[in-house]
Amino acid sequence: MTTDEDRARIAERLVALPVHELIDVLRRVLPQYTEDPYGIRTALVLAEATDYEDEPGLEVELVAWPDRDYYNGGLGIDQGLWEHGHCEKCDAGVVSNAKRAYCPYCGSRCGLT
Ligand SMILES: [Zn+2]
Numbered sequence: 746m747t748t749d750e751d752r753a754r755i756a757e758r759l760v761a762l763p764v765h766e767l768i769d770v771l772r773r774v775l776p777q778y779t780e781d782p783y784g785i786r787t788a789l790v791l792a793e794a795t796d797y798e799d800e801p802g803l804e805v806e807l808v809a810w811p812d813r814d815y816y817n818g819g820l821g822i823d824q825g826l827w828e829h830g831h832c833e834k835c836d837a838g839v840v841s842n843a844k845r846a847y848c849p850y851c852g853s854r855c856g857l858t
Pocket of ligand 1 (some may be wrong): 832834835848849851853
């Protein structure tokens, strides 16, 4: 078990990362919390929520993991989460810093624009 101080140190290091590097760290962590005990798959994912002034409710999109093979081992452009798309397999809206990324829920390759 970690202490509050341990977790504060981890958080302090994560806050210092640009968003595309934070996403790469969480890509390695969040899938460890996926559960499928009764045929109902639940995945812990990172999401971005946007409140558009002229539309009711929040738009929630899953943060897709950059396709590191496509970017020759890199993470794609450090531009914030400006690329948007849709996962064709699980029908989730996705967002990423990269145009080529993987859905964090089902792992399908997604093209974002
Ligand atoms: Zn998907």
